[in-house]
Amino acid sequence: MNKAIIAGIAAGILVVGLVFSPLFNGSPLTSAQADHSGVTRHVTLIADEMEVQVAPDNALHPGGIMYNAMVFNGTIPGPVVAANVGDAIEFTLTNEGDVIHSLDFHAGIGDALSGNVGPGESKTWTLQANTAGAFYYHCGADGLFGVWEHIANGMYGGIVVHPQREAPAKEFYMVFGEIYNSADKGLFEGTEGETGSFDVGKLLSNDADLVMTNGMAHKYVPAIGQATQVPLNPDLLAEMQRGDLTNFFKVKPGELTRWYIVNPGPNDYIAFHFINGMIDVRDGNVRGNFLGRQMIQDETWTIPPGSASVIEATFPVPGLYVGVDHNMNHVLRGAAFAVVATNDATEDDHPPGTWVPSKASLK
Numbered sequence: 281m282n283k284a285i286i287a288g289i290a291a292g293i294l295v296v297g298l299v300f301s302p303l304f305n306g307s308p309l310t311s312a313q314a315d316h317s318g319v320t321r322h323v324t325l326i327a328d329e330m331e332v333q334v335a336p337d338n339a340l341h342p343g344g345i346m347y348n349a350m351v352f353n354g355t356i357p358g359p360v361v362a363a364n365v366g367d368a369i370e371f372t373l374t375n376e377g378d379v380i381h382s383l384d385f386h387a388g389i390g391d392a393l394s395g396n397v398g399p400g401e402s403k404t405w406t407l408q409a410n411t412a413g414a415f416y417y418h419c420g421a422d423g424l425f426g427v428w429e430h431i432a433n434g435m436y437g438g439i440v441v442h443p444q445r446e447a448p449a450k451e452f453y454m455v456f457g458e459i460y461n462s463a464d465k466g467l468f469e470g471t472e473g474e475t476g477s478f479d480v481g482k483l484l485s486n487d488a489d490l491v492m493t494n495g496m497a498h499k500y501v502p503a504i505g506q507a508t509q510v511p512l513n514p515d516l517l518a519e520m521q522r523g524d525l526t527n528f529f530k531v532k533p534g535e536l537t538r539w540y541i542v543n544p545g546p547n548d549y550i551a552f553h554f555i556n557g558m559i560d561v562r563d564g565n566v567r568g569n570f571l572g573r574q575m576i577q578d579e580t581w582t583i584p585p586g587s588a589s590v591i592e593a594t595f596p597v598p599g600l601y602v603g604v605d606h607n608m609n610h611v612l613r614g615a616a617f618a619v620v621a622t623n624d625a626t627e628d629d630h631p632p633g634t635w636v637p638s639k640a641s642l643k
Protein backbone atom coordinates (compact mmCIF):
# COMPACT_ATOMS: atom_id res chain seq x y z
CA MET A 281 0.00 0.00 0.00
CA ASN A 282 1.09 3.53 -0.77
CA LYS A 283 2.83 5.07 2.26
CA ALA A 284 0.95 8.34 1.75
CA ILE A 285 -2.35 6.48 2.04
CA ILE A 286 -1.18 4.76 5.22
CA ALA A 287 -0.03 8.08 6.63
CA GLY A 288 -3.44 9.53 5.77
CA ILE A 289 -5.24 6.70 7.54
CA ALA A 290 -2.98 7.09 10.56
CA ALA A 291 -3.63 10.84 10.62
CA GLY A 292 -7.38 10.20 10.43
CA ILE A 293 -7.22 7.78 13.33
CA LEU A 294 -5.11 10.29 15.25
CA VAL A 295 -7.85 12.90 14.83
CA VAL A 296 -10.45 10.42 16.07
CA GLY A 297 -8.14 9.62 18.98
CA LEU A 298 -7.85 13.29 19.87
CA VAL A 299 -11.60 13.80 19.67
CA PHE A 300 -12.27 10.90 21.98
CA SER A 301 -9.15 11.22 24.10
CA PRO A 302 -11.04 12.41 27.20
CA LEU A 303 -12.67 8.97 27.21
CA PHE A 304 -9.28 7.26 27.47
CA ASN A 305 -8.10 8.82 30.67
CA GLY A 306 -9.51 6.20 33.01
CA SER A 307 -13.21 6.07 33.82
CA PRO A 308 -14.87 6.34 37.24
CA LEU A 309 -18.17 5.14 35.77
CA THR A 310 -18.04 1.64 37.16
CA SER A 311 -16.98 2.44 40.70
CA ALA A 312 -20.66 2.49 41.67
CA GLN A 313 -20.90 -1.13 40.55
CA ALA A 314 -18.11 -2.26 42.83
CA ASP A 315 -18.70 -5.48 44.73
CA HIS A 316 -15.56 -5.71 46.78
CA SER A 317 -16.16 -8.70 49.00
CA GLY A 318 -12.71 -10.31 48.65
CA VAL A 319 -9.13 -9.25 49.20
CA THR A 320 -7.05 -6.69 47.32
CA ARG A 321 -4.34 -8.14 45.11
CA HIS A 322 -1.38 -6.07 43.95
CA VAL A 323 0.07 -6.38 40.46
CA THR A 324 2.95 -4.42 38.96
CA LEU A 325 3.42 -4.27 35.21
CA ILE A 326 6.57 -2.70 33.78
CA ALA A 327 6.29 -1.46 30.20
CA ASP A 328 9.41 -1.40 28.06
CA GLU A 329 10.76 -1.87 24.54
CA MET A 330 13.36 -4.58 23.86
CA GLU A 331 14.73 -7.04 21.33
CA VAL A 332 13.37 -10.59 21.73
CA GLN A 333 13.63 -13.87 19.84
CA VAL A 334 10.26 -14.74 18.31
CA ALA A 335 11.12 -17.84 16.24
CA PRO A 336 13.64 -20.65 16.73
CA ASP A 337 16.38 -21.37 14.22
CA ASN A 338 14.76 -23.95 11.94
CA ALA A 339 14.10 -24.66 8.26
CA LEU A 340 11.12 -22.27 8.27
CA HIS A 341 13.18 -19.44 9.76
CA PRO A 342 16.90 -19.96 9.05
CA GLY A 343 18.97 -18.37 11.82
CA GLY A 344 15.89 -17.71 13.97
CA ILE A 345 13.98 -14.44 14.12
CA MET A 346 14.83 -11.48 16.35
CA TYR A 347 12.33 -8.64 16.72
CA ASN A 348 12.14 -5.17 18.27
CA ALA A 349 9.25 -5.88 20.64
CA MET A 350 7.28 -3.99 23.27
CA VAL A 351 6.76 -5.91 26.49
CA PHE A 352 5.20 -6.04 29.95
CA ASN A 353 7.65 -7.38 32.57
CA GLY A 354 10.25 -8.28 29.95
CA THR A 355 8.38 -10.99 28.09
CA ILE A 356 5.77 -11.69 25.43
CA PRO A 357 3.14 -12.18 26.74
CA GLY A 358 2.91 -10.16 29.94
CA PRO A 359 2.23 -12.17 33.11
CA VAL A 360 -1.13 -13.76 33.81
CA VAL A 361 -3.10 -11.86 36.44
CA ALA A 362 -5.28 -14.06 38.66
CA ALA A 363 -7.96 -13.28 41.22
CA ASN A 364 -11.08 -14.75 42.79
CA VAL A 365 -14.41 -13.18 41.92
CA GLY A 366 -15.11 -10.39 44.41
CA ASP A 367 -11.44 -9.45 44.80
CA ALA A 368 -10.03 -6.03 44.00
CA ILE A 369 -6.86 -5.80 41.88
CA GLU A 370 -4.58 -2.84 42.47
CA PHE A 371 -2.42 -2.30 39.39
CA THR A 372 0.72 -0.26 39.11
CA LEU A 373 1.94 0.44 35.59
CA THR A 374 5.52 1.70 35.45
CA ASN A 375 6.91 2.85 32.12
CA GLU A 376 10.64 2.15 31.75
CA GLY A 377 10.50 2.57 27.98
CA ASP A 378 11.01 5.47 25.60
CA VAL A 379 7.43 5.97 24.40
CA ILE A 380 3.98 6.36 26.00
CA HIS A 381 2.27 3.14 27.10
CA SER A 382 -1.03 2.43 28.84
CA LEU A 383 -3.36 -0.44 29.77
CA ASP A 384 -6.78 -1.51 28.53
CA PHE A 385 -8.51 -4.35 30.39
CA HIS A 386 -11.33 -6.34 28.87
CA ALA A 387 -12.42 -7.84 32.16
CA GLY A 388 -15.28 -5.43 32.64
CA ILE A 389 -14.17 -5.01 36.21
CA GLY A 390 -13.97 -1.36 37.14
CA ASP A 391 -11.64 1.33 35.88
CA ALA A 392 -10.54 -0.61 32.85
CA LEU A 393 -8.39 2.08 31.19
CA SER A 394 -5.21 3.43 32.76
CA GLY A 395 -4.80 6.51 30.60
CA ASN A 396 -1.36 7.49 29.29
CA VAL A 397 1.77 6.65 31.30
CA GLY A 398 4.76 8.49 29.87
CA PRO A 399 8.41 7.36 29.92
CA GLY A 400 9.68 7.35 33.51
CA GLU A 401 6.17 7.67 34.92
CA SER A 402 4.15 5.32 37.10
CA LYS A 403 0.43 5.06 37.79
CA THR A 404 -1.64 3.02 40.27
CA TRP A 405 -5.36 2.29 40.14
CA THR A 406 -7.82 -0.41 41.22
CA LEU A 407 -10.18 -2.73 39.37
CA GLN A 408 -12.98 -4.84 40.84
CA ALA A 409 -12.97 -8.49 39.74
CA ASN A 410 -16.73 -8.95 39.60
CA THR A 411 -16.97 -11.16 36.52
CA ALA A 412 -15.62 -14.70 36.42
CA GLY A 413 -13.82 -15.98 33.34
CA ALA A 414 -10.71 -15.34 31.24
CA PHE A 415 -10.09 -11.90 29.80
CA TYR A 416 -7.58 -10.06 27.69
CA TYR A 417 -5.46 -7.03 28.56
CA HIS A 418 -3.28 -4.98 26.24
CA CYS A 419 -1.45 -1.71 25.89
CA GLY A 420 -3.68 1.08 24.58
CA ALA A 421 -0.64 3.11 23.43
CA ASP A 422 -1.15 6.90 23.41
CA GLY A 423 -4.94 7.34 23.71
CA LEU A 424 -5.28 4.47 21.18
CA PHE A 425 -2.97 6.13 18.63
CA GLY A 426 -0.60 3.33 17.67
CA VAL A 427 -2.54 0.68 19.62
CA TRP A 428 -2.26 -1.63 16.56
CA GLU A 429 1.55 -1.41 16.75
CA HIS A 430 1.83 -1.87 20.53
CA ILE A 431 -0.39 -4.98 20.39
CA ALA A 432 1.44 -6.40 17.38
CA ASN A 433 4.72 -5.77 19.21
CA GLY A 434 3.72 -7.99 22.14
CA MET A 435 2.09 -5.79 24.81
CA TYR A 436 -0.66 -8.08 26.04
CA GLY A 437 -1.64 -10.78 28.48
CA GLY A 438 -4.53 -12.46 30.25
CA ILE A 439 -6.60 -12.04 33.41
CA VAL A 440 -8.17 -15.05 35.10
CA VAL A 441 -11.04 -14.46 37.53
CA HIS A 442 -11.95 -17.69 39.29
CA PRO A 443 -15.69 -18.14 40.00
CA GLN A 444 -17.03 -18.92 43.48
CA ARG A 445 -17.36 -22.59 42.62
CA GLU A 446 -14.91 -24.27 40.27
CA ALA A 447 -13.78 -27.86 39.83
CA PRO A 448 -10.08 -28.35 40.66
CA ALA A 449 -7.99 -28.76 37.50
CA LYS A 450 -4.44 -28.44 36.26
CA GLU A 451 -4.46 -24.97 34.70
CA PHE A 452 -2.31 -23.39 32.00
CA TYR A 453 -1.79 -19.92 30.49
CA MET A 454 -1.60 -19.86 26.69
CA VAL A 455 -1.40 -16.66 24.66
CA PHE A 456 -1.27 -16.58 20.88
CA GLY A 457 -0.04 -13.49 19.01
CA GLU A 458 0.89 -12.38 15.50
CA ILE A 459 4.14 -10.74 14.38
CA TYR A 460 4.35 -8.40 11.36
CA ASN A 461 8.07 -8.03 10.76
CA SER A 462 9.65 -5.50 8.38
CA ALA A 463 12.79 -7.65 8.05
CA ASP A 464 11.13 -11.03 7.46
CA LYS A 465 11.31 -12.08 3.81
CA GLY A 466 8.99 -15.05 4.33
CA LEU A 467 8.94 -18.73 5.27
CA PHE A 468 12.22 -20.54 4.43
CA GLU A 469 14.01 -17.19 4.01
CA GLY A 470 13.84 -15.36 7.35
CA THR A 471 15.61 -12.10 8.15
CA GLU A 472 19.25 -13.01 7.34
CA GLY A 473 20.29 -11.92 10.82
CA GLU A 474 18.54 -8.57 10.77
CA THR A 475 16.34 -7.61 13.74
CA GLY A 476 13.00 -6.46 12.35
CA SER A 477 10.37 -4.02 13.52
CA PHE A 478 6.63 -3.56 13.13
CA ASP A 479 5.46 -3.46 9.49
CA VAL A 480 2.14 -1.59 9.17
CA GLY A 481 1.79 -2.62 5.51
CA LYS A 482 1.82 -6.31 6.47
CA LEU A 483 -0.68 -5.63 9.28
CA LEU A 484 -3.06 -3.86 6.90
CA SER A 485 -2.88 -6.70 4.40
CA ASN A 486 -3.31 -9.37 7.13
CA ASP A 487 0.06 -10.86 6.20
CA ALA A 488 1.45 -12.09 9.54
CA ASP A 489 4.95 -13.58 9.45
CA LEU A 490 4.45 -15.54 12.68
CA VAL A 491 1.68 -16.69 14.98
CA MET A 492 3.36 -17.24 18.34
CA THR A 493 2.40 -19.28 21.38
CA ASN A 494 3.56 -17.53 24.55
CA GLY A 495 5.96 -15.31 22.63
CA MET A 496 7.59 -17.63 20.13
CA ALA A 497 6.54 -19.52 17.00
CA HIS A 498 6.56 -23.29 17.54
CA LYS A 499 7.82 -22.70 21.07
CA TYR A 500 6.34 -25.99 22.28
CA VAL A 501 6.67 -28.08 19.10
CA PRO A 502 9.91 -30.09 18.91
CA ALA A 503 9.36 -31.46 15.41
CA ILE A 504 6.73 -32.41 12.88
CA GLY A 505 6.45 -35.56 10.78
CA GLN A 506 6.92 -39.24 11.45
CA ALA A 507 8.36 -40.85 8.31
CA THR A 508 9.97 -37.51 7.51
CA GLN A 509 10.86 -35.63 10.68
CA VAL A 510 11.34 -31.86 10.40
CA PRO A 511 12.71 -30.22 13.56
CA LEU A 512 10.79 -27.05 14.42
CA ASN A 513 12.26 -26.24 17.82
CA PRO A 514 15.73 -27.86 17.95
CA ASP A 515 16.29 -27.00 21.63
CA LEU A 516 13.01 -28.63 22.61
CA LEU A 517 13.75 -31.64 20.41
CA ALA A 518 17.13 -32.11 22.11
CA GLU A 519 15.41 -31.80 25.48
CA MET A 520 12.91 -34.51 24.52
CA GLN A 521 15.67 -36.79 23.25
CA ARG A 522 17.40 -36.45 26.64
CA GLY A 523 14.14 -37.50 28.29
CA ASP A 524 13.77 -34.06 29.88
CA LEU A 525 10.27 -32.57 29.47
CA THR A 526 10.83 -29.36 31.48
CA ASN A 527 9.49 -27.11 28.74
CA PHE A 528 6.60 -29.35 27.70
CA PHE A 529 2.98 -29.22 28.86
CA LYS A 530 2.54 -32.35 30.96
CA VAL A 531 -0.76 -33.73 32.28
CA LYS A 532 -1.82 -36.94 33.98
CA PRO A 533 -3.96 -39.22 31.79
CA GLY A 534 -7.61 -38.61 32.65
CA GLU A 535 -7.12 -35.53 34.86
CA LEU A 536 -9.19 -32.41 34.22
CA THR A 537 -7.12 -29.65 32.61
CA ARG A 538 -8.18 -26.03 32.13
CA TRP A 539 -6.58 -23.79 29.50
CA TYR A 540 -6.90 -20.02 29.59
CA ILE A 541 -6.44 -19.25 25.90
CA VAL A 542 -5.90 -15.60 25.00
CA ASN A 543 -6.08 -14.23 21.47
CA PRO A 544 -4.48 -10.76 21.22
CA GLY A 545 -4.61 -11.00 17.40
CA PRO A 546 -4.23 -8.21 16.52
CA ASN A 547 -6.09 -9.35 13.39
CA ASP A 548 -7.04 -13.00 13.09
CA TYR A 549 -9.44 -15.40 14.77
CA ILE A 550 -8.21 -18.60 16.42
CA ALA A 551 -9.91 -21.90 15.57
CA PHE A 552 -8.87 -23.67 18.76
CA HIS A 553 -8.68 -27.47 18.73
CA PHE A 554 -6.87 -30.31 20.49
CA ILE A 555 -5.63 -32.91 18.03
CA ASN A 556 -6.54 -36.31 19.47
CA GLY A 557 -8.81 -34.66 22.04
CA MET A 558 -12.21 -33.11 22.71
CA ILE A 559 -12.99 -29.83 24.47
CA ASP A 560 -15.55 -28.21 26.76
CA VAL A 561 -15.84 -24.43 26.49
CA ARG A 562 -16.46 -22.65 29.82
CA ASP A 563 -16.58 -18.93 28.98
CA GLY A 564 -18.69 -16.45 30.85
CA ASN A 565 -20.27 -16.85 34.24
CA VAL A 566 -23.52 -17.19 36.11
CA ARG A 567 -23.36 -14.20 38.48
CA GLY A 568 -19.81 -15.20 39.36
CA ASN A 569 -20.86 -18.53 40.85
CA PHE A 570 -19.78 -20.82 38.04
CA LEU A 571 -18.03 -20.71 34.73
CA GLY A 572 -20.53 -20.98 31.86
CA ARG A 573 -20.63 -23.93 29.50
CA GLN A 574 -21.03 -23.11 25.81
CA MET A 575 -19.92 -26.37 24.29
CA ILE A 576 -19.54 -29.91 25.62
CA GLN A 577 -17.26 -32.57 24.18
CA ASP A 578 -16.92 -30.88 20.84
CA GLU A 579 -14.05 -30.25 18.46
CA THR A 580 -13.15 -26.63 17.58
CA TRP A 581 -13.94 -23.25 19.16
CA THR A 582 -13.58 -19.76 17.70
CA ILE A 583 -11.72 -17.18 19.79
CA PRO A 584 -11.91 -13.69 18.24
CA PRO A 585 -9.02 -11.23 18.33
CA GLY A 586 -9.26 -9.25 21.57
CA SER A 587 -10.71 -12.11 23.59
CA ALA A 588 -9.94 -15.10 25.79
CA SER A 589 -11.65 -18.42 26.38
CA VAL A 590 -11.69 -21.04 29.13
CA ILE A 591 -11.21 -24.46 27.58
CA GLU A 592 -11.40 -27.70 29.56
CA ALA A 593 -10.10 -31.04 28.32
CA THR A 594 -9.06 -34.43 29.59
CA PHE A 595 -6.50 -36.57 27.80
CA PRO A 596 -7.57 -40.12 28.62
CA VAL A 597 -4.60 -42.22 27.63
CA PRO A 598 -0.83 -41.61 27.86
CA GLY A 599 0.64 -40.10 24.73
CA LEU A 600 0.96 -36.96 22.66
CA TYR A 601 -1.79 -34.42 22.03
CA VAL A 602 -1.46 -31.12 20.18
CA GLY A 603 -3.29 -27.85 20.78
CA VAL A 604 -3.61 -25.89 17.56
CA ASP A 605 -5.18 -22.97 15.85
CA HIS A 606 -6.70 -25.18 13.14
CA ASN A 607 -6.17 -22.45 10.53
CA MET A 608 -3.34 -24.15 8.59
CA ASN A 609 -1.79 -20.83 7.61
CA HIS A 610 -1.37 -20.17 11.34
CA VAL A 611 -0.06 -23.66 12.12
CA LEU A 612 2.76 -23.18 9.62
CA ARG A 613 3.53 -19.81 11.19
CA GLY A 614 3.82 -21.27 14.68
CA ALA A 615 0.35 -21.69 16.27
CA ALA A 616 0.59 -25.14 17.85
CA PHE A 617 1.76 -26.68 21.12
CA ALA A 618 2.41 -30.25 22.20
CA VAL A 619 0.81 -31.73 25.33
CA VAL A 620 2.23 -34.91 26.83
CA ALA A 621 -0.10 -37.12 28.89
CA THR A 622 2.12 -39.07 31.27
CA ASN A 623 1.74 -40.66 34.68
CA ASP A 624 4.93 -38.82 35.66
CA ALA A 625 3.15 -35.44 35.50
CA THR A 626 2.88 -33.54 38.80
CA GLU A 627 0.72 -30.66 40.07
CA ASP A 628 3.40 -28.03 39.57
CA ASP A 629 5.53 -29.02 36.57
CA HIS A 630 4.25 -26.33 34.21
CA PRO A 631 6.55 -24.89 31.53
CA PRO A 632 8.01 -21.57 32.76
CA GLY A 633 5.46 -18.74 32.75
CA THR A 634 2.40 -20.94 32.12
CA TRP A 635 1.28 -21.61 35.70
CA VAL A 636 -1.92 -19.80 36.68
CA PRO A 637 -2.43 -19.13 40.39
CA SER A 638 -5.26 -21.50 41.27
CA LYS A 639 -8.39 -20.66 43.18
CA ALA A 640 -7.05 -22.61 46.14
CA SER A 641 -3.66 -20.88 46.07
CA LEU A 642 -5.31 -17.43 46.09
CA LYS A 643 -7.13 -17.96 49.36
Ligand SMILES: [Cu+2]
Nearest residue numbers: 381419421430
Ligand atom coordinates in the same frame (compact mmCIF):
# COMPACT_ATOMS: atom_id res chain seq x y z
CU1 LIG B 1 2.47 0.32 24.67
